Amino acid sequence: MANFSPSFLDEVLTRTDIIEIITRHVELKKSGSNMMGLCPFHHEKSPSFSVSADKQLYYCFGCGKGGGAFQFLMEHDGYAFPEAVEYLAEKAGMEIPRDSERDPSEEARHKRAYDLLTRASDAMNRALHSPAGRKASDYLNRRGLPAAIIRDYGLGYTPAGYGFMHKIFGNESRINAALESVGLLFKGDHGYGDRFRDRLMFTIRDRRGRTVGFGGRVLDDGQPKYLNSAETDYFHKSDLLYGFSEHRDHIRKNKQLVVVEGYMDVLALAAHDLKIGLAPLGTAIGERQMREIFRLCDSPVFCFDGDRAGKQAAWRALERMMPLLKPELRPRFLYLPDGEDPDSILKTEGAEAFQKRLDNDSKQVLETWLMGLKLLAGLGADGRARMAKKADGMLETMTDHYLRQAWRQEIEQATGIELKHAKRQSFVKAEDQSNHQVAAALPELNQRQERFMAGLMQKPERFKSLSTVASQFFIDNNLLNSIYSRAFSIQTDAEDNNTDIARQLAQEFPDCQTLISRWVNQATVLQVEFESLSLDMESNDIRRRLKNGLDLSGTVQAKTRLNAIQNLQRTLSEPLTSEQSDNTGA
Ligand SMILES: [Zn+2]
Missing domain, CATH: 3.90.580.10 (Zinc finger, CHC2-type domain)
Structure with a gap:
């Protein structure tokens, strides 16, 4: 910060x-x-x-x-x-302060790059609608893509020959270098040339919806059929998914996601009002993309052509997802009939039939795995042995202990062979740690302490009602104690009750934002509960001090106070006091 x-x-x-x-x-x-x-x-x-x-x-x-x-x-x-x-x-319409630590030229460079990419995308879209782009727009018409899709997804055309970029941006050396850095021009023996020529263009956006690169498809038999932007500072093929920023919210809302192979498949789905398609950029799906997919949806359908290449791609996807699989995730695989792709199926059968295929014809991941192994291994005793061996290796990559055991049993049943490795895996590696990293560093609180802090964050003026001993409540827990005492002093110094204590703490203790957010978002702590909680905290504090040995007069005082607290607790509502005895303090 x-x-x-x-x-x-x-x-x-x-x-x-x-x-x-x-x-x-x-x-x-x-x-x-x-x-x-x-x-x-x-x-x-x-x-x-x-x-x-x-x-x-x-x-x-x-x-x-x-x-x-x-x-x-x-x-x-x-x-x-x-x-x-x-x-x-x-x-918010605020001026952004510039300071010495930030490099304004670097920032300006990024801004210029995104700007260039967006302007290029617009120019390609205009070219699509120009006479030169006739071939490309006819193609899109034949594929049945409506104008709204062509506009929203930034489809375009780059004319044949060289000079399209120069025509749009001019031919200065500074601009040329910038266009090269975003992958639109390449530098050859005769100067700068257009990377994309005579191609139907797909705008590729990052998860924030910024244009970061392009995919270009030939309109004849030229090669390569698809050409993507080169890797640049802005365009990392293996991190991106086509359709992500456009479909993210729709996917979440509908809890439906289809992973398809190409740009046209994503667009064909969208044209049939199925804004649930995502595609990798012409490569196999990588780990980050796979994580992104599972973050969006727990039951994605991976859709592949039914031919040999499709089956191979499915197998690669399966291998890639094994380390991420958990019992809560239910990915499915759908093989389309030989020679068909989502686009052709949608055209001949319509959206409803495609939806039916997704629901009824897709296979569970375990079934896909067993089938794939059988196919790879071949027949006979040798085949069964190869199948067990291959399965054993793959099971090792699984991190979910329980799922791995379940799958191991399946494969042992299918082959009649006892697996060697998969048994020995320990629990240690098994748990997915990603969700626990943040929580691990934060102090552990019991339920009553948690509610106490929630009560204070929700109504900071309650700090003023606390007794003087309250400042000791969390001295056994360094991190929590520093947040708590800081809150104490902010609130005591405050002239009115309007200090936004949670925000101030979140800023001063950025690592503890999660903790503070948790308190703030708890169910409301009503006054009667809060009073009971603070009495709890106080009696815990007294017990702790008694245990650590106070002098005699202190002990008498403390014991008298404990009795008083117990009486007070009784006058508060019954259910709230019932837990007090098992509250052992910080
Ligand atoms: Zn959550």
């Missing part, structure tokens, strides 16, 4: 509404004092994702993700911190 002053960040957050940012992706419904929805970071059927409009913080009680507006843009949309700040500042 070093590059922006705290007051600037504060101003940005003041002018931002986190609800607006989040409702672009998540449907939120009012629930008590917060809003609840289905978490965009993990799969769930009932909402555990809570957003506090009051405190401008979100928290998921299912997977533990939490934070403020910056955090959401970073974790959900892949912004870097400065980008998230700038995005929100710009949105």
